[in-house]
Amino acid sequence: MNSSPALILRFGLSFENLYHREGLLGLDRAFLQELEKADDALHARFTAARRSTALLAKEESELLLALAPHLDDFIAQLFDIEAEVRALSARHHVLAPLYSVKRLFVQRKAMHKYKADAAAAFDGAAIGKQLEALLGAPFTE
Secondary structure, three states, X not given: OOOOOOOEOOOOOEHHHHHOHHHHHHHHHHHHHHHHHHOHHHHHHHHHHHHOOOOOHHHHHHHHXXXXXXXXXXXXXXXXXXXXXXXXXXXXXXXXXXXXXXXXXXXHHHHHHOOHHHHHOOOHHHHHHHHHHHHOOOOOX
């Protein structure tokens, strides 16, 4: 017999809620409420996008990128792991300048080596297959 207490999520939810449609709808409502509190304009964009079927790929990508930090915050609150998320985020931010320098270095090297018209002619699928052969596994990044 398992005597450990049931884990309770925030926003009045439980893990059991995650297994049922009504619980997932409650989770969705909680996210929408938190999003509206944090960024009313983004909430309006998101709810409008949900009603639309005409969202362009670029608009969808921009919306997802704008929503990502709010979803991170919501998940951290939901599972009561805000402190852990902040600690990981702080570690990431310490290394951010290094990643930025690496990215800029690679971009500059590539820009000097290949002009835009030459780069546009690259066969991405063929390059992907070459990377998979070198890695010995599917290229997923």
